[in-house]
Amino acid sequence: MTSRAESAAATRRALLDAAADLLDSGGLDAVTLRAVGARAGVTRGAPYRHFPDKESLLIAVGIQAWDTLGDRMHALRADPGLSPAEKMRNGLIALIDVGRFQPHLYKLMFSNPPGDPTALARAAQRSQTEFLAVVADLVGEQHARRYAALLISSASGIAGLEASGQLADPKWGGVSAEDLTDTLVDMIAGKSRHA
């Protein structure tokens, strides 16, 4: 019934899921090959049949996360019930929510692994291209690149500051990640009206 290739693919998926679970619940330190193997129902050596080393496994987890976010961005862009500005805002909040609810995964997504530094950047492509299209709908092709890059940078920074606890400092007057996002979106959406 289950061929060898199928069961191997299932193990690979189980390893990825186990690594993602451990990362979410216990941070990067909790992701040991032994723990990943145990949770996936195999032993410590098994991951080496699917990934050259631990780093590659982690990168694969990050790629999976970018793909998931890409799907959400695609669905968001296609949603007929939302205005361009709403799509833009929701896209940014979607990114911030990853940082909010899966902070360790979020860090992994923006990490720069020594082995293949471009693998994660490639995986982020689809997600960012979808968002770029949303921004272009609002501000036009000409300024879209610059504004989209700025928006994604800012959103990732907002998420980072929130994750490190620095945004909660009283000197910011209790401002939330949503407040900052809205401020930014308003500035850019307002700018587009002037053009």
Place this chain on the structure above:
Amino acid sequence: MTSRAESAAATRRALLDAAADLLDSGGLDAVTLRAVGARAGVTRGAPYRHFPDKESLLIAVGIQAWDTLGDRMHALRADPGLSPAEKMRNGLIALIDVGRFQPHLYKLMFSNPPGDPTALARAAQRSQTEFLAVVADLVGEQHARRYAALLISSASGIAGLEASGQLADPKWGGVSAEDLTDTLVDMIAGKSRHA
């Protein structure tokens, strides 16, 4: 000549410097207590006389970096030859430059260690308060908190995206970290003229 307390303080400083050097040159993986000790001229157990564990040593390195940046922000604010907008821009670039030239240290500064999550946030206080004052000079007390938080978030995000190599992607049209910073500063400085 050198009392026991003095030599202990010198060792502590040597350990911090060694850890910072190793972090810069070889990343977090290169910072082992044995390597830090060797570079500081002591053995692997010595750090435990100055820091409860490895994580505390790393946090101390991060705190030192925030203090250095705080000094630079202070000097920047006091510089009479710069306009408020220039001070704001230079402050953001100073933060981005840390991410650019010391990416591993930069990540450490925004990390959220399991042990004492607030230690780094406290260390970031002075740096951010100085910057907040610069922003207040430009946009007024009322909106300063929100804009300062947004600017710092965005700058840290820009640095993060640049460090992960994602900003270099051709889809952004070759935009640089400085371009994004200037765009942001212009939007907020322009906004202040409307008020």
Place this chain on the structure above:
DNA sequence: GCTTTCAGATGACACTGTCAACTGACTCAA
């Protein structure tokens, strides 16, 4: 001068990522 204190050295331990060798079930041509 004697005791106390404490920075640093050292031995040991559990745990990690990684590799070489091994096992056994699946695959597929003859």
Place this chain on the structure above:
DNA sequence: TTGAGTCAGTTGACAGTGTCATCTGAAAGC
């Protein structure tokens, strides 16, 4: 059907790691 070949997974081993208990010796204080 049978045989060799493939390959996912196991196991033993090893070097390197953070950490602790213990020891040492010199400075500090009475």
